[in-house]
Amino acid sequence: MSIALTLLRQNPIIQTPSSNLPFVSSSMMDCLTAKPVGTSGEIIGFSFPTPPSKTGLRRRGKKTYSKIEADDYLDWAFENFSGYIAVDEVYDGPFCVLSVVDNREYKRLTFRVLDHAPTAEDILELLQSFQKILRQREVILHGITTDGSSLYTEPVRTVFPGVPHQICEFHVKKEINKAILKAVAQVRRELDKTKVKRSKRGRPSTMEDKATVRRNERIDAKMRALFEHRYLFVRKTLTKRERETLHQITTSLPELRKLREIVDAMYRLYDRRCCRATALQKLRKLRDRLKRFKRLSKVLSKLESPTVDRSLVFLDDKDLPSTSNAVERGNRRFRKMQKTVYRVRTHGHIRDRVSLDMFRDLRLPSRRRALQWLHDLRDG
Numbered sequence: 001m002s003i004a005l006t007l008l009r010q011n012p013i014i015q016t017p018s019s020n021l022p023f024v025s026s027s028m029m030d031c032l033t034a035k036p037v038g039t040s041g042e043i044i045g046f047s048f049p050t051p052p053s054k055t056g057l058r059r060r061g062k063k064t065y066s067k068i069e070a071d072d073y074l075d076w077a078f079e080n081f082s083g084y085i086a087v088d089e090v091y092d093g094p095f096c097v098l099s100v101v102d103n104r105e106y107k108r109l110t111f112r113v114l115d116h117a118p119t120a121e122d123i124l125e126l127l128q129s130f131q132k133i134l135r136q137r138e139v140i141l142h143g144i145t146t147d148g149s150s151l152y153t154e155p156v157r158t159v160f161p162g163v164p165h166q167i168c169e170f171h172v173k174k175e176i177n178k179a180i181l182k183a184v185a186q187v188r189r190e191l192d193k194t195k196v197k198r199s200k201r202g203r204p205s206t207m208e209d210k211a212t213v214r215r216n217e218r219i220d221a222k223m224r225a226l227f228e229h230r231y232l233f234v235r236k237t238l239t240k241r242e243r244e245t246l247h248q249i250t251t252s253l254p255e256l257r258k259l260r261e262i263v264d265a266m267y268r269l270y271d272r273r274c275c276r277a278t279a280l281q282k283l284r285k286l287r288d289r290l291k292r293f294k295r296l297s298k299v300l301s302k303l304e305s306p307t308v309d310r311s312l313v314f315l316d317d318k319d320l321p322s323t324s325n326a327v328e329r330g331n332r333r334f335r336k337m338q339k340t341v342y343r344v345r346t347h348g349h350i351r352d353r354v355s356l357d358m359f360r361d362l363r364l365p366s367r368r369r370a371l372q373w374l375h376d377l378r379d380g
Helices: 061-069 071-077 120-137 153-159 169-193 207-228 240-249 254-268 276-290 294-299 306-310 325-340 347-379
Strands: 084-092 095-102 108-114 143-146 165-167
Touching: 071 108, 071 347, 084 120, 084 325, 095 120, 095 325, 095 347, 108 120, 108 347, 120 153, 153 165, 165 169, 165 306, 169 207, 169 254, 169 306, 207 240, 254 276, 276 306, 325 347
Parallel strands: 084 143, 143 165
Antiparallel strands: 084 095, 095 108
């Protein structure tokens, strides 16, 4: 090995613009080193041969998933269990997350990550595993809320026979309102067909052409008003001014006025002040009334669906939530996380992300207590 020359100068040699020395040396050095980036002596490397530390670089997902599977999380989740759950799925590319959430406490109880679209067997396995958790903790289930998907009907009936199965009120109303807007769009298309085409282009010169242009302009104005105010046909409550606007745009269109009356009757079905038997009786009258209008009966076939009957189960149980908002809120939070972290798109990563979200909910009370303690300490 070659021995480096040690310079005997006590002070370091500082490079100047007129200096051409390639190195900087000092009496404290045993060998020559490359010159630093600037004149302030910036550190350019480590003097230890060991690799840099990786503390803090390890992902918490795997460790968090093991904590969620332990009894500590379930003890916290079932501490104030309401007895009502909501089951739903959320899709993320080829993957699907099935979740069971306390529908009143908004706590995720268990979940499954699938690499395919869910089937009835997958939902059956999820409910059976959740049933084992209920039996171990001696907890009784009082009600289940799902969306209108047919995948949940048989598994819920098999695993929890006799438990009320509520179809989400929001999903049923959403499908009916979508059909109502299609009916309004169909009326607009029919109005467009009543317009008369002129034989020649340009400014109208005869009385007949002028009358045809005025008639087409009235039809266009009516179509434009129906499009701009189409929300008035599906809104639950209307003000006095909105009702006047609706009455004005439905002039010479009695079927649209009947359509709004049907919508009002549909909303009155979900009034908690009546029982389910009364609501079903009103629904039968509404269906009979709808059969009188052949054009509307084809469009509003959603009212004939049996999911409408099953969405009225909550009227007999005042504690049963009518919607699955608890699980939908968790799904929205999951979508927001996936938008911010795009690399999380594998089966293991999605499982770890959901586990981390559940762990945050577990630590939320302690974080709030710590923040409150810090605020009290600062205020004195």
